[in-house]
Amino acid sequence: MSDKFILAIPSKGRLMEKALAQFEECGLQITKTGHERGYIGEIKELPQVEVSFQSASEIVHFLKNGRIHMGVTGEDLTREYITNADARVNFLKKLGFGHADVVVAIPTCWIDVSRMIDLEEIASTFRKRHGRRMRVATKYMNLTRGFFSKCGVMNYRIVESLGATEGTPMAGTADLIVDITSTGTTLVANHLKILDDGVILESEANLISSKSADWTSIASEISNEIIARLDA
């Protein structure tokens, strides 16, 4: 590891644009060095900082193993991919963009189910009738397990879904889903509704630091400087 301070920024889409805009507003202009499509950048005001453009989930893995000091990524991915997240990273600041709720959604026609505990009630009948447990499609396997367990729901099976999760109940490959939603339109279009107590996490983009990175005194100073600027 060099004595560089490494800051990771999402490498594409609105997350990248909003992150760059927010840093710029605070007087920290991030510019790409070299090739326009490259993945390295710099901040003129803070020359010790190396900016690394990565996918949002890659940033989470780098925060986990300490390969970067700080990164901008979603709280949802961070809590999903880092068990015991609060012990391993610091959630420094909510950045006010990239809003998405991780929710439990069921078919709207399940008019008899409105709370998590109702799921457990219908589960044993479901199993007897259909010869299998209810299937929950999600890419958030850890968040789902933790939340279902907290709510006392045991009788289900997770099926991993890496895309078009909202469509799985209609397609018959799952019975309910755990997924992110920002406006709820996609859920409605797929005839799904969110359970009354089914919001697992109100996620947004966060500035996060890794506890296992190489924290030299210079790195700590830079970190404080960035936080102070963003707080101003």
Next chain:
Amino acid sequence: MTAEAVKQFQDLEAQADAIMAVFSDAGYEYVAPAIIQPADVFLDVVGESIRGRTYVFTDPDGEELCLRPDMTVPTARLYLERFPEADSRARYAYNGAAFRFRSAGDAAIDPREFRHAGVESIGGMERDIEDAKILAILIEAVESAGLKDYRLKFGDLGLFQALLNALKVPKRWQTRLRHQFWKPDTFRTLVQKLSSEDERALSNVPKELQERLDPSKPSNAKKELGAYLEANNIPLIGARTLAEITAHLLEEVEDVRTEPLSTEAANLIESYVGITAPPRAAGARIEDLVSESGIDLGAEIDAFRRRIDRMSEAGIDFANAEFSAEFGRNLEYYTGLVFEINVDSLNGRLPIAGGGRYDDLLKSIGASHTVPGVGGAIHTERLMAAVRGEL
């Protein structure tokens, strides 16, 4: 400290020899159940807290397997393989590795690969005697390994179930209460909910529809619900049929029309779960509590008292023992006695040994009838660290 550390291996083996000698002298047969277990059967019966920590994998044939996260279920499966009719008496002992995921930041004393040494008694009909025997032999085993200062903790899931039955709590509410039993705050909220009319209202089902549903006429109700969904452009998607949805909805409607849990019953449940006392005193307090309310706990309270007597006779010292009504291991399969052996240095958070009665387990993994069973296991790494004062 993990069992993977080579230098600990021989010390753990020596400790295991001492423990296994106690078990085999008492007539327990040494067995070695499979380490790799079918995920399905296994995950069905362990609690979600363990399920989330189980190493599950898929083999090249697509079969879902897991590394056993405890020894009780594999031992029960071994019993069923030997006795498919589940008609025999068996006393098994084991010492083997089990596996649970640990995240960074978890206690080092709690490695992901650990060894459980324990005993299981399956098919014994004299439950109170078997309960006492299992606890007594585990105590003898930890003492033979050198453990001196420890505390015993008891709970009784059978008593809680008996209380709910005696209070004539509707079946659906019983399920909910049992599921939340381990989480004191959620549990309290739920008890309050069930005793309040407003909280039970079906807020998501329109009043007009609710009024048209008659629990005694399910097929009419199915038509009503079908018409309602159609009128509101709600398509029927997924595996649950209209009949299934109607059936559950009718249960809920009936629920709303049922009297709420009485304040007396709610208070009684809360007082019961608050009981913490030495075993004999706890028995007396439970009896006082229910007799004031004119409730009969029937055979369960007798069994509770008999069990304490049997434990005394088996030489178990209650000087450092505590009964806690809300204590239960967070495993779905326990049905009666639950216990732990704790040391202060681990704060009681990580028990040295634990176990309990699991009368429904054999049936849930394939036996044709209910087979009583009770057992317990020692966390050998924790035991060794406690004996050596390394905590």
